Amino acid sequence: MITLVRRAVPLCLLAAALAACGTPEPPARPEAPRSASASPSPSASVRPSVPTLAPGPAGLTPVFSHGPRGGGRNVALTFDADMTADQGPRAAAGERFDNPGLIAALRELKVPATVFMTGRWAEEYPEQARSIGRDRLFEVANHSYSHYAFTGDCYGLPTVAADRMRADVERAYAAFRKAGVPEPMPYFRFPGGCHDRAALKELTAAGVTAVQWDVVSGDAFATDADAVARQVLDGVRPGSVVVLHCTRSAAPVTERAVRAIVPGLRRQGYRFVKVSELVGAAHGRT
Template identity: 30%
Template sequence: MVLAGLSVAVTAAALVLGLILPASGHSLTDRCPRTGAATGCGVAPRSVGGADPGPVGRLYGSEVRRIPTSSRSVALTFNAAWDETGVETALTVLRGRNVPATFFLTGRFAERHPGAARSMAAEHGIGNHSYSHPQFADLTRPEAEQEIMGADRAIRRATGAVPLPLFRFPYSATTPEGIAQANELGFADIEFTTDTNGYLGTAGGMTVQKVVDRVVDALTPGAIVQMHVGTAQGHGPALDVQALPRIIDTIHAHGYRIIDLRTVLE
């Protein structure tokens, strides 16, 4: 699997930067996440006669749990589905250490915390984590489509930016059918190599040290680390954010660099 340029070069660059603004006569909420077209996505492109299927198309048909590379590179990602606890601190740490991350937002989070969503989008790539974080196995196809596209619309409205054409399933509960539907809507499925489990909190037996240890144990070329901003209960420490400085320092100490997930779209 390789992520490479979009079918239209200008659209690719804009998606990578996450800075497309509405074109005259069209709303951001109507645009296809893959092409930027105002008339919807239709069926995702496939390779025809050996032709390059394009950037996101090369990822279609499977989940991505590791960036395809042999270099000692790691990508940091955060899910944002609950409250905004820790968002400002996480952004401050990332900015201070000049480290990129990708944030996967639910549509409901974007609606409830538009300021936090805009702050994330202003400095980092943002992806789609469904609208309400349901179990996709319990959804009909129309319901699943509404979850994906409803989130896309909500994120665009809240941030004024175009999310990356990347989708992460709630609970990482992927199925071949679910991935195929996400592909048809213009999204590649990006999961993770390891979850820090920081979201469990101290009540779930986690500590900052255990969070860091889980990252270290998963270090491998192309690893994708999943963390969370906020807490499920809306209270208590956001352990992933507390651990973030140590995570970054430890990754670097092991000879790895932290790369921007957007760069693999180039």
Template identity: 70%
Template sequence: MIPRVRRITAVCAMGAALTACGAAGGVRQAPARPTVSASPAASRPPVLAPGPGGLTPVFDHGPRTRGRTLALTFDADMTADQGPRAAAGEHFDNPGLIRALRALKVPATIFMTGRWADEYPAEARSLGHDPQFEVANHSYSHYAYTEKCYGLPALDPGEMREDVEKAYASLRNAGVPHALPYFRFPGGCYDQRALRALSGAGVTAVQWDVVSGDAFATDADAVTRQVLEGVKPGSVVAMHCTRSAAPTTEKVVRAVVPELRKRGYRFVKVSELIGETGKHR
């Protein structure tokens, strides 16, 4: 979950009830932009080459000079201990948002936790089979990969790769046939230790350059302004598809999509931006 910044004050629930926040804070390091490594199989998504010493590569936005393309990304957050809250009626999904994206014909990348896929397998399967979307990995339990990440429980380095693999297993079990080799750190928090722990997992870590501010927001107009003011060619916009913690997102999407199209922007998936980065660094 990404906190509100600039006009919108972040509010993060702590402890076991936390869905998660992150982005403009947290432990982030910015390695030099790595080169892309295209898969030999044309049908496979592009990935970035490992960083120095084989570190997991990090992608935060596409090229600024290849036209007005941008990617909307949505985190499907759910922690390992939120099952009772879901059983009591709390909504960690957002079908209205997905219907809006389909109606507007907006391709998008969904970063899904394994726990979310366990809770909503039919929705996970539907997204995984819809060519308008691509599904990527957001960890299994939405626990942090660093210390001091917005109150999230932290994983030990030895647990990190297993957590990523467990998430992919949940996506497969839910019926997602081709989860992409892209990973978003919970809270956006990472450091050299986390990048090293995931080395060899074959994933590209995907961050963002635009924080929508939809996490815990109640003012859709403020979130809309924040997105419209932050977007640049090649941007990756971080949003959420969790009704309980981001109730304004559907309204925001219905406002920003037509406005950005009027400004000449074309919506693409993260995989396309990564492919453009490799060809036109």
């Protein structure tokens, strides 16, 4: 789950990690052929020449929060497909960690978007993961396998041990490939957005760019779609990355909010792009 500011939300709700989206539809592009020697690392499993950032100071994993503020009114809507590793029994009991209506709305409105998906979610909903991943309107990025925190004290989430952080990211990429996502992006969003220097160091070898945001939608556990839409419309600036969620159980008003956000931003002259386009505009292809 992603929030921009910490809120006094009961831990039992925070443990109900938000989740993702999608309805199966015919593939929009064929799966790319893979080399027999492909490894689990992002560099071997994503398309070449995808825009990424150069490593940060001391070679740490780079962090991206927004694109250029000038040169065009571009905005990226991102959706976190959250499901924690231990929520299988809840899914089996009927809790839905998906939101087909939201993905259908994005398709209807012709809005490009980046979906930060957990590996556990891709395992639970492989047809939906494949449908999203093969649709050129979207790009799939990494939100960890387990949706466990990469730091301590992160909204009550369980914590990944430091020596397992890279493996958790690579396990998510493996889950995407198994589900049939042909071209996952080398972008990673920390669960809860929580990270520190140690986490950035542990992920250096994974070859990912960490993607944060500069606009929080407030859709997590929200019941007022208009309030969510207003928060986004008031917060967006050129180059913004907006964090939203798609789940029927923990972010129930997101589809309605998006149906207000999209025409509202278009009236302001904004153009919707994927995160990759903002990264490319900011730093070129590396």
